[in-house]
Amino acid sequence: MAGVPPAGLDNEQMLGIAEKEMEYRVELFNKMTQSCFNKCVDNKYKESELNMGENSCIDRCVSKYWHVTNLIGQLLGSGRPPV
Amino acid sequence: MDKSMIANMESNPEADQRMAIMIDQLQIRDSLRMYNNLVERCFHDCVDTFKHKSLQKQEETCVRRCAEKFLKHSMRVGMRFAELNQGAATQD
Numbered sequence: 570m571a572g573v574p575p576a577g578l579d580n581e582q583m584l585g586i587a588e589k590e591m592e593y594r595v596e597l598f599n600k601m602t603q604s605c606f607n608k609c610v611d612n613k614y615k616e617s618e619l620n621m622g623e624n625s626c627i628d629r630c631v632s633k634y635w636h637v638t639n640l641i642g643q644l645l646g647s648g649r650p651p652v
Numbered sequence: 653m654d655k656s657m658i659a660n661m662e663s664n665p666e667a668d669q670r671m672a673i674m675i676d677q678l679q680i681r682d683s684l685r686m687y688n689n690l691v692e693r694c695f696h697d698c699v700d701t702f703k704h705k706s707l708q709k710q711e712e713t714c715v716r717r718c719a720e721k722f723l724k725h726s727m728r729v730g731m732r733f734a735e736l737n738q739g740a741a742t743q744d
Contacts, residue, residue: 584670
């Protein structure tokens, strides 16, 4: 969600937008966390530490998830109907 | 989650306070949601048999590791997420 809020909004409306933005970010973080855990961490739980492979996978997963988020944001933001 | 995420607001103590309350509520709601999700996940992954009412030793160990692992994972994701939000470039 990029962008500057439209001009001429009062504080009440800004607060409303801010609240929605925060909720969006929290949900983004939660979904990212769930997805990357599912993809990167073996559910046998042989130990309580994350091993090196899992750590790398997590870093890359977060990065890719972020890229996907931005890409979709662009596609939605262009305003054209999706092909 | 902090106030610096939201720019462009008129400086206004009443708005600040409402913002702070909103952040608090979001954090509480999020913690509770995390709790429930973690229970569901570890139960799903660790408990498969129902011969007994109480948790077996290996199921308990599994649940402990599951929870610890997820929490460590969540912290790591948080770090990386914060870096990306600041626009820090990272190596491949």
